[in-house]
Amino acid sequence: MVHFLNYQPNPLPSFRHRALSLSTLNVPRRYHIPIILLRALSLIPSLFGLFRNIGCAWRVPLRDAGGAIVLRSTQSDYWVATLWCMLAGYWSWILTTSMMRRWLYHYELSNAIVRLVTLTAINWSISAFISSHYGPDAPIWIWMTICFILLVSNVLKIVLASSPKYNRKVEDVQEPRINHKSTVVKVLILPLFVVILLTMFSSMIQIDRLRYTSSQLMKQEFKLAGAVNVAELGQSAVKVMVVVLSSWTPKGFEKRQIFRNTTLKLMPENSDRISFSYRFILGEAPSAKASTLMGPSITKENEIYNDILIVPSSDLYNDLSRKVYKALEWSNGYQFDFLVKTDDDIFVRWDTIGNELATMGPQRFYWRGLGYWNIPPIKNSENKNAAFDYQLPMFPPFTAGALYILSRDVVNAIVGTPGPRLYTKNEDQNLGIWLFPYNIKPIHDRRIQQADVCEDDMIAKHFGDSYEIGGTMYDMLNNIENNKRLCSGFKTNLCALCYPCRGKANHWKDWNFDCDDTRGVTLLHQPEMTMVTESVKQVKDKSEVSIIGRNDDWIIKGLLTQLTSTYSETDNWHLLHWVCWTTDPSSFTDRHWRTLELIWVHQPRAVVFMLTTTLPDDFFDEYKRHGYNIHLVHFNKDLLLKYKWYLGPDSHSWLRDWDKWDKGPYFFSHLTDYMRYLLIYKYGGTYMDMDALWIRSPPDDNLEFIGADYATLKSDADWTLDENGMYLAPGVMRFRKGWTAFKDIAEAAFSPSYNPACFNCVGPRAITIYVKNNRKPMEAAGFVIVPNHVLYPVNYVEVHRLLEADALAAHELRNQMIPRSWSIHLFGKMTNHLPVNSGSVVDLVFKKFDLDIPHTDTTTHNIISSTGSTTTPFKLMGPKNYVYQTSSATTKLSLSPADALQQVPGTFQGLDVIFVRGGPARSREVKIKVLVTSGRVRIGPAHGSDFAETTVDLRDVTKKDVNALLNSIMYTPSANLAANGGHDDIFISVEYGDDGQRAREEITIKIFVSEVDGPVF
Known part of the structure; x- marks a missing residue:
């Protein structure tokens, strides 16, 4: 009884009787492995960072062999980040272990595990957020921040653990003693001290190793080496900043030397009227090889001249716009009145420019250069200035990149306003894009020339690598120093842009240029407006403007002209449907009538143009009586030539030779291919074969699409879109007018290499090969390739089964085709001779979507309707x-x-x-x-x-x-x-x-x- 009264039940499970240590789990044995794994999960972020930093350390060359580059993470940075990763992993393990001890002591095992998983998830989330916030090029900052959070967490854990409010066993709590033996010192302070010491040591070595960086150059005193400090000049002096684009190449090194030894000698001495300062602008080393090859030379060059600025941008030609922008951004941190941008292969009359700017004094909204206006992007991939990354048909006014002058406020307008920037390939055109929103227009100055021409009053003359003009920059400087004409000894037989051309061997109008004294250079004959993307060809264009009665005659009055239709330029362009019929009317069977009815069942407002060489004018009168829009357009060789229905010289020649080709085995098939390209290009809308059965209308009226199918012959693999044999089947396609692709395909297919004996050479093969070579820009412009099950749900090899009776036909139609497909293609050559059996999929489609409009059988002349008469039930x-x-x-x-x-x-x-x-x-x-x-x-x-x-x-x-x-x-x-x-x-x-x-x-x-x-x- 006494024992019973003195008995105190232990409120904790038996495995909690002893104090929990770091090395003892004190949980049932079956929970050992799960607990260990959960603890190990806390190391995952650190292990991930460890492997990543080690991998990056091995891949990054040592500061690009000491070359002059923008500061980026080096081997040393990644090795230091590895130390911080290890520290973060250690502290994360300590935090997880100590919190697990406390939770196992205070809570049931299941609750403790939930808290442990939650802590791990928070640890992962914070690590991922910090890594994404800093980006991949800041490894030390990432792991120092994570370590700081873990340090604070461990300190808070120790403080709270010492609080009586947190600890249930108040009598066991002792004041923490922080000394060299304490947990705080061993677990937190000592490891942190070691890692900080190693970080400082590594940083000192790295700083000592660096010769210079672009950031150091940007902090240099802004003055020309050997010149008077700008601050010492009088306030009235016009200050001119000069940035000269150069490159990392050996040729760039040579050009800088020539520039210093020639045109730079014409730069006026700083005075109370004018002061000049300049920098050669380089980007980052384009490769480790370039850094190794040119880095030491550029380093030595800058030690001698102190005139090179390396900006945080690529040094490649395609990134000139970013390079110029970074140069302007750097210059915006200094005081000047004008900024002059030029290139290292331009001979500049700095004496003339300096005198003009000093006389003029500071200006507002000043932009001067060789002006260009209404210039479309170049689309020829062989031209290095081709701009496929600019989407609009015309560039805003811009100035030639050879030399332009900007006032201080214009520079600030470009780089001083925060926000995203558009960067196109050519920096001169990009300058026009940046300034277009401010309505700042350039002042045209014809004395700036980029071509190999020479005029005596030029202030900027380009010198190409070949010096075809008959002299060098040294020769031009010699002429000036000896008071000779600027172009003395140079070839002057070519006329420069916007200069008088009397007595010259050429005229700039021969180059399709025109000049205006105020606005500058434009094109004498403008091309058609184009939409340009990343392609060697324009994607869309606009056809010739229709002027009824002058350049365009009606084919169907009020509806269709030789150049356009009343639907083509409207939101109802999708209502246009084009079909062709080139065989005898007797071959127009009931399935072809039903094909037309299927269009109107799903799109009653559809306008169908039947292009035909055989059908009589009254063939579709019954459908017209019911209000449906169907119009016959007769065509033959003479009519096509009369309508000017050709797309270029090759298709024009092919049409003229109609009589030569019409005996070919596939002529009429090729003719319908020709018509589909022509009609879609000139008018837009849907072109469909007469064996395409619509079972559902496309959900988006603005979607432009063509269907894909798969070839079964191995011989077709050399021209299909992919290794799976996917090709484009033009049996059904819908596009707005003006897709250049169809013009180009037709011109190539019906060129002098046209083969009348090749069945699909001008059809699927031609369009597939073209799209294969231009797919990316076409899809970016809205060209959609729908999967094969959308328009061709059954391959031509198996399509015959859709005409055969099948007990599961209704199930296949409702559950397989309708949810996935818009149309069923019957591949006429495979099925025209086959009957449509009752109970087949095609039979069900015809019965379900039957308008029951009476029409006459072309063979028996019987009335086809549900009643066999001209009257049908409503x-x-x-x-x-x-x-x-x-x-x-x-x-x-x-x-x-x-x-x-x-x-x-x-x-x-x-x-x-x-x-x-x-x-x-x-x-x-x-x-x-x-x-x-x-x-x-x-x-x-x-x-x-x-x-x-x-x-x-x-x-x-x-x-x-x-x-x-x-x-x-x-x-x-x-x-x-x-x-x-x-x-x-x-x-x-x-x-x-x-x-x-x-x-x-x-x-x-x-x-x-x-x-x-x-x-x-």
Whole structure:
């Protein structure tokens, strides 16, 4: 009994009886490995940083062999960062271990593990955030910051652990003693002291090793070596800053020496009127090899002349714009009145420039140089000045990079305003882009020349490496020193830009230049406006402007001219559809009628142009009676030449030789290929073969696309887009007018090398090879290659099965094709001879999307309709059920332009399309009533906002008008349905009234509002 009264149950598990030490886990054995692994996770960031810094240390050359470069992380920096990584790992281990001890003591094991995982996640997150904040080129700062956070955390842990409020066993708490034996000294102070000492030692060695850096140059006193200090000059002196672009190359070294020994001698001595200071501008060493080769020479050169500035930019030719910007940025830190930029191969009359600037005095918004205006980007890849990175058709006004003069406020406008900068390849054109927002216009000065010409009054003369002008910069300096004409002894038979050309061997107009005394140089004959991207060819252009009655005649009055159409330049360009028929009318079978109907079922407003050499004018009159837009455009050799329907000299020659080619085995196939390129280029819209069956309308009216398919022959692998055999099939494609690609493809395909015996050489092969060579810029301009399942869901080898009876045909159509595809291509040569069997996929498509418009069989002359007569019953078609996918679901589906295959939520497309079948072609009165139970419905943009119930009365309308309205119905669920899902109902009725006879059809659509977790296909 006494024992019972004295018994005190231990409130802690048995494994907590003893004090926990760093070396003893004191947890059940089965938890040893998990606890050890969790502790080890705290080392992951440090180990990652350790391996990265060691790898970087081995890859970075030792300060680029001592060359003159911008300060960046060196081997020493990465080795020091490695020390801080090790310290961070050690402190992270200590913190994790000590916190684990305390948590195991105070909490149950599961709670302790949760806290341990949380601490590790915080450790990882902080390390990742700090690394991303500083960037990869600041390894020491990254790990010093992480170590500081860990140091503070360990100190706080020790302080809190000593607090009675934190420690439950107050009687066991003792005041911490900080001495050489304490935890603080051994765990925190001593390791920190060692790492700081090694860091300081390494930094001293590195500083001693550096000869100079660009940052040191930028801190040098701004004056020309040997010149009078600017500060000692009178306040009235005009101060001129000169920056001379040079390079790391041996040729650049030679040019700097020539520049110093010639044109620089013309720079006036600093006086109370004018003072000059200059720097040669170099970028960073373009490679370790360049640094090793030229670094010591540049170092010695700068020790002698003290006139080289190395800016933090690449020294490569393609980065001249950044190089100039960094030079301007550096100069903006000094006082001057004018900045002159030139190159190291330009002979400059500094005496003339100095006198003019001193006389003129300080100016505002001053920009002087050889002016250029309305200059388009160069598109020839063989020209080193080609600018494929500039997207607009014209550059703003700019000045030649040979020499230009800027006032102080202009320099500050360029670099003094924070914000992103556009950098194009050419620095002179880039200057115009930077200054364009300020409306600062250059003052044209023809005395600045970059070509190999010589005029006696020039103030800037370019000297190329070959000196074809007949002399050197030394010869020009000698002429000045001996009071001779500037160009004495030089070739002067060529006329410089904007100079009089009488008696010269040439005229600058021969180079397609024109000159204005005020604005400067422009092009005598401007090219067509272009959209330029990173390509050797322009991507889009604009055709010749149509002026009806002068340069453009109607082909179809009010709709189509020789140069354009009334749709091509509008937002309705996608309504244009082009098809070709070059065989006898008797070969136009029921499947071809249905092909046209499929266009109008999914896009009732579509305008179809049938280009034909055989069909009579009244061939589609029945469809026209129902309001559908279809127009025959007859063509032959003479008409094509009359319409000027050719794309260049080669296609023009091919057309003239029509009689030579029309006996070829594939002539009419090649002719349709020719027409598809021409029509898409000149007019835009959709070109489709007559064996392409639309089963759903593309979801985006602005999407420009072509379909991909896969070749099965190994011999085709040499021209396909990739190793998998993907090629572009132009059987269905839709683009706006003006894509240069189609003009270039046609010109190449129908050139003198045209082979009439090669079936696909002017079709898939031609367009695939072109796009393969220009894919990146074309896709950047909006050229979309949709996957093969979108337009060619079944390969031509297997397409025959779509015409065969199949018990699973309905399942394949609804669950495989409709969610993934827009069209089914039948590959006519493979299927034209095959019947469409009842119960096949194609048969189901024809039955589902049948407008039931009577038409005459071209062979039997029988009426084809549901009744076999010209009168057909009126019926309203639509789905029984409709699944509405909420915006979050469709967001998951819209992965890219090529993968955005799903219809817009709330639209009725594919098997859900709503349309009127049969009935009269035209009606005097049509009443459409729409009622929705919970959500809202919109009918087209012209019929107001969303509503729950509405009635639309139409007068004297065609079937096309009714179907266009029904096709525009769009459903939106209520907020409650959108948030929680559920179902809704839409009631639609269409009532025809004509001559006292009325017909009424109605459907009810059950809407299921649901949110899916992922793509449905």
